[in-house]
Every structure is written in C-alpha cells, then in structure tokens.
Amino acid sequence: MSRMKLVARGLAMAALAFAAQMANAQTMYRVVRLALVGSTPLAIDSKGKVLLWSSNGSYYVCDTTACRLLPRVRDRTTHWNDFNDQGMLTGDASKPTGGTWVIRKDPQKGGGAHFLTPGVSAAIAADGAVVGRTLDYDAFLYTDHRIGLSGLAGPFPEPTDINADHVIVGRSRGFDNLDHATMWVGGDPPVDLGMAPGHSGSWAYKINDAGIAVGYSNDPRYGRQPARFAGGGVQVLLLPDVDDHGMATGINFAGTIVGQFYNGSEYRAGVVEGNRMVDLNTRLRPEDALLYNLSSADAINDAGQIAATHVDPQTHFPRVVRLEPIN
Template structure:
C-alpha cells in the first residue's frame, strides 16, 4: 500500500500475455559512496504498519530525475539501506511497501537526456524483480502493492491492442493486465490499491481534462464524484474501507478532497488561500498531505492540524501514514530531506545511505 473515474456496459480488464520476471541480484551501480557526500537528500513516500519507510535518497539535487537518486528503505530504528537497481541501471526509487515487507518502485537509467525505467519489486530476501513488460516498453513504474502482492502502476508499451501510456496491474503471480479505460478516456494511471483489490487513479479525456477514478475489484472503472467549480481531479490514495483521497483543481486552486465509499466528494478544509492536496489515508480515516507548503493531517471528522517542523525547515509535506499514525514525507530548507513524524508528532530527518566500508 502507499503511505505520495460505472461507464457504459460491463468493462473487463484487457489481458496482456505477459508473466512476471525473474529475480536478480540488485546492482550497486551509482555507488552510495559517491552520492552520500551530498547528505540525506530525497523524499519518503511509503510506510507500512511496522513503521518501515521507503523512498529515495542520495540525489545530488534532491530531485528524482537526477541519476544519483537511489531507492532506499528506512527501518523503524532509522537504519537506511540502499535497495539497489537492476544490473546496468544507475538510479531508482521506491514508491510503496506492504505489510509483508515487499517494496515496489522503479529502476532506470538516462541516455541522451532520455529517461528509461522499469517497474520493479524488491522481495523480502533483498532480490529485485523486473515486472513483466512488453519489448517495446521504455517506461514503467510500480506505484502501490497490497498485502496479497497485487501491484498497480503506470507504463507505456503494447498490451494486447493497447499501445502507449496506461495504467497497469500485476497479479501476485506476475501476470500483467492493462486497466480498463472509462468511456472517453485517452490515458489512465493507477495510483493505489487496497486489500480488496479496489484501485484508484486518474484518467485523462481527449479534451485533456483529468478526472479521478476508482476501479472495482472486478476491474470496472467508476468515475468519482466532483465538487463545484472543478476542472480536474486526482485520486491518490485509498484505504481498506474504500475511502479515497486526492485533490481537485478549479482553474485557480488545488483543494484536498475525500471521496466516501459511494464516491461522493467532500473538500477538506486547508489553510486560507492556499493550495492543498491529500496524499494518503490510513485504516481509521486519518488523512495526510500538504496545505500552503506545510505538512498537515486531517482527522476523520475533517479537522486539520499542521505537523511540526524542525527549526531549520522552511516547509514540508506528508506523503504516507500507517495504522499507528506514523507519517512519512519530506522537509525543505535549502534542500529536500526525507522525514518521519513519530506518533507523538516529533519530526526527524531520515539518514543518508551508509557508505560502504573501506578496505
């Protein structure tokens, strides 16, 4: 899980005749010794109920698109581990971790300023698996995984008669299917999946407007409800009760939104005159995200609280929350730092990847 659209007729998933890849040893390409001089720059995106956090670190710039970014797991005691990449790849990041410790994300490389990436999972034994992909695919990313091992994400390449950018699902056995597009959709992306197999994400219409969507466990896409003035909407997270969160855009301001089990949208109150986004929701309905450049959380009744920041931080954002209320996100001063907020709200910058021992 991460812890950061019924349309005519019976929709079915478009099956791609692809089966999961073979586990391989992770590569140490882009040596941590070389990237740690910059310190713990990066972001924390996912967290499971054991308090293990995943994201990336080691980036020289703090951004994901430089080829020094490394996929990282932080254990509850703060120990950082470079997860490694596919052989010959230089960078990657980890998007999500489930309660069994399986991690998903991307492994990639740059050529002539072109981004190439493969959706991957890191198994509990430390091996990395390239998820199934057609030969013509140049980019794939695994965004979320549930405790059954079902993965959702985005990719390009050809799936059956569907070519181009799309949302995809990988079953626990590695079989890949393309997510069904709602009527009028050009592109769809999957963002999160819950224990029952319900998926949330977005679809883009041919007029370029973007709309939030939830796929039922049977794979039927159901557009989520709108709010007055909405131009675009984005569903980013979902809990096991089927409550989804994300944000909408009214051509001026981003507003955090919660969708109930029936798909009805409610705007979450943010800071005055500020952009707000909701990124994740835990089992009891507590939501985290950002508002006006501050990490915030919303209680199940909608009450918003600003999270504490370290004294040298100018701003921060929350990306994930587990069942105990531990939060993963980032803090910003002159650079971007992965950050954890303990259950009592205490923030801590997560450490850099350990440098290899010298011989």
C-alpha cells in the first residue's frame, strides 16, 4: 500500500474512530478471571485468548477455562513476545550454537519454532512477518528474509509493532538526540511522527490496522503523556489530573485506546474516552469494582476485549484478567 493511500486511510479512520469513541463514551466492562495467578499480559487475540508471562518464568496462552504452556525451544532460554489470530508466535531464544535469535512458530505448518535471525522480536503481523532488533539495536523486518530498518538520524532505532499492511511503528533517535515516534512504510525512509510542542521525546508503541498509532509524548514538566498519532499529527490525551503521567499501550481497529497512568500514589489502568484517559476501574460494573484493582490495561482486540492486570490488595500478586464490554 502506498504512503498516500495509508495517510488517506489513516485520516478517514481517525475521524471514524473519534466518532465511535464519542458515541460510546462510557463503555462499561465485566471482569473475567483467567487461569493463572502471578502473571503479566503480553497480547490478546480476536477470540479473547491472552498470551502471558508467569512469575514462574514460563509463558502461556490462556482463556477462561485453561492455560496452554508454551514450550522452551530446544530446552534453551526462551521468551515469547507476541502472537496473531492464526496462532503464530514470535519470541527469542538462545541458539545452541550461540547468541540470541528471533524465533517464529507456525502451528499450521507443524513442528517446532524456527530460528530466523540474530536478535530479539517485538511483534508479529497477521501473515507472520516479524519486527525486532539485534542486541546492538539494528532494527529489521523479517518476512522470508531480513530487511533492515534505518533510524531517523542517530543510532538505536527500535520497532515495537507492525500492522496487517506491514506499517511499522516504534522510536528512533533524532538530530536533537531525543527519541522520536517513528513509522516505517515499505522500503521508504523512516517517517518522524513528531511530538507535542514543547515536549522532549515520543514513542509510537502500537498501531492498528487503520494506521493509527498510540504511545506517549514526553512532557518535561510532568513526564510521559499518552498520545495518539494519526494523519500527520500528535494528539496528547488528557489524564485525570494534570500531575499524572502515563502512556497508551494498545489500540483496536475501532480506535479504542487503553493504557496505564500513575496518579502520584499508584498505577491505574486507563481507557480513552474522546481525548481523555479515564480510570478503567471506574468503568467496571459495581460488583466487579468491589473486587478488582486494575493497575494496567495492556492490550485490546477488535471485539473490545481488554487484557488487564489486577493486583491483589492483600498479597500484591498480579493476576491477568479479561474485560468484556457490556454496553
């Protein structure tokens, strides 16, 4: 897809997403517990299955009834980082011959994971394309071969997500020696997505299939502020209090954004309504609000299901929960 078509599509979808968010300004959620205590969510697929890391050092794919343990590759140290709706997984593992390599596992092809290229992975697209970086921060896209991704000006480009059209986002060092939210499209040079006026850095952390990215823009007074990148502009999303700081960590096709913010005493899960991130705990049905303390909203699928972290107030153990929209 050409850059002009992507920009046009992004502008159209940004308008649609904003209208959808305004029309559903206060979606309420019910909490569904998953099978493991002491865990951190990494991704959620279209069916509501959650890829998560457990405090025992293992990785699982979980739903409400069971968790499937993901294997270590050749009994080596293995990290699973993302999966897609086809069940393909990407991560990184220690190769028997030495070094850390990106891995990809496709259950439809059978067999185990395949070592692709040296480095660590960040995300996998619907067709299995993987983005990542080497340990020396040389960024790349891997389809059936490795394609290098250059930075804006300085070293250390870091891609963190890829959508179905292979539009990649992340961050890269600019001429001002600050991190800039960055987009890579095809073989074109990287695009600086910018930052809010007066800010000192930005990061486009996730992108949806409409081409809208989210992450943060850094305010030197108050810290990171959640931000939306669309149509060539940066929109800082307001937080509950001017002194709060946080970032957006997920966006679905409809444009619903989730994330996390710190209110001066604790971390809270957030969901964006219009141009403001609100405390997701205030959008739980009353019976769930009494039982759950959501510290982060980590990912959202196109059905509006959210993978979030609940911290038990007694044990302080994290637990992955799934939020289901109910209106």
